[in-house]
Amino acid sequence: MKYLRFLKPDTNQWSWGIIEKDSIIEEFSDSYFNSSEKNGFSLNLSQVKLGSPTLPSKxxxxxxxxxxxxxxxxxxxxxxxxxxxxxxxxxxxxxxxxxxxxxxxxxxxxxxxxxxxxxxxxxxxxxxxxxxxxxxxxxxxxxxxxxxxxxxxxxxxxxxxxxxxxxxxxxxxxxxxxxxxxxxxxxxxxxxxxxxxxxxxxxxxxxxxxxxxxxxxxxxxxxxxxxxxxxxxxxxxxxxxxxxxxxxxxxxxxx
Structure with missing residues (x-):
């Protein structure tokens, strides 16, 4: 499984998700550190800007x-x-x-x-x-x-x-x-x-x-x-x- 953080093109907000079938992102309702629940939103990997996949405290x-x-x-x-x-x-x-x-x-x-x-x-x-x-x-x-x-x-x-x-x-x-x-x-x-x-x-x-x-x-x-x-x-x-x-x-x- 591939976890990623990405900038949603429609809202210009950062979100968290997983990659399904090589190129389709399924979005989580929260970060993958807090929840595994998906909110039903999906989009193509080519449509988004990637962020750092984690925001570490250190x-x-x-x-x-x-x-x-x-x-x-x-x-x-x-x-x-x-x-x-x-x-x-x-x-x-x-x-x-x-x-x-x-x-x-x-x-x-x-x-x-x-x-x-x-x-x-x-x-x-x-x-x-x-x-x-x-x-x-x-x-x-x-x-x-x-x-x-x-x-x-x-x-x-x-x-x-x-x-x-x-x-x-x-x-x-x-x-x-x-x-x-x-x-x-x-x-x-x-x-x-x-x-x-x-x-x-x-x-x-x-x-x-x-x-x-x-x-x-x-x-x-x-x-x-x-x-x-x-x-x-x-x-x-x-x-x-x-x-x-x-x-x-x-x-x-x-x-």
Missing amino acids: VVAVGLNYRDHIQEFGHQVPDHPILFIKPSTAVLEPGGTILLPQQSNQVDFEGELAVVIKQTAYQITAQDAPNYILGYTCFNDVTARDLQSIDGQWTRAKSFDTFAPIGPWIVSKLNPNRLQILTRVNGTIRQQSNTKHLVFPINELVAYISQIMTLLPGDVIATGTPSGVGPLKPGDRVDVEIEGIGILTNLVRKI
Whole structure:
């Protein structure tokens, strides 16, 4: 099942729905986090503008979770997940524009698989984690790499508005443990890997994070990026594609 958030052309209001038969959207009476009741309204996918498929209270991101990316930056494989948070204000819809801030001279793309939380999760086990997951989507952990190096920690570098593109929709009933993932910039493949290479697998991540903080419906866990990250420049188009989900596309410009 594909869950999405979209702008209704007749009312110019955001709504929530699912995709049926590849292209027909069935609208929910409320968000899919609050209700599964449909209101009977349907329309074609080609008629709508997509929004971010969730409005998270927070994005919990995982650093150094692919072995090739760890080697790329000369780090050691961590003993436990390395976490940081991106604010909700960084979230960007599919098709939206990544804004390169004046403060940075190197902003990198980082294609990732994202987990979307279905219900409140606190101190759960890895065995129970699938019950708390709505589904999976594409994510780009945009990073001001030079600021990350200057600061010695990651908050400023990861938190600019538009630095958390997500979408195009959330796919449920998907095995996240063996998915091809790639990132293209202007059509050229820059990252290519598989989620089987994650150091800490999905269910372990969800459980680990829930031992630290309460995860709320709609919250996002970005699971880490493979090797090949690199800088973006004004005018670029960046695509994050994940097997079984689709393609998240964003353009780039300087503020």
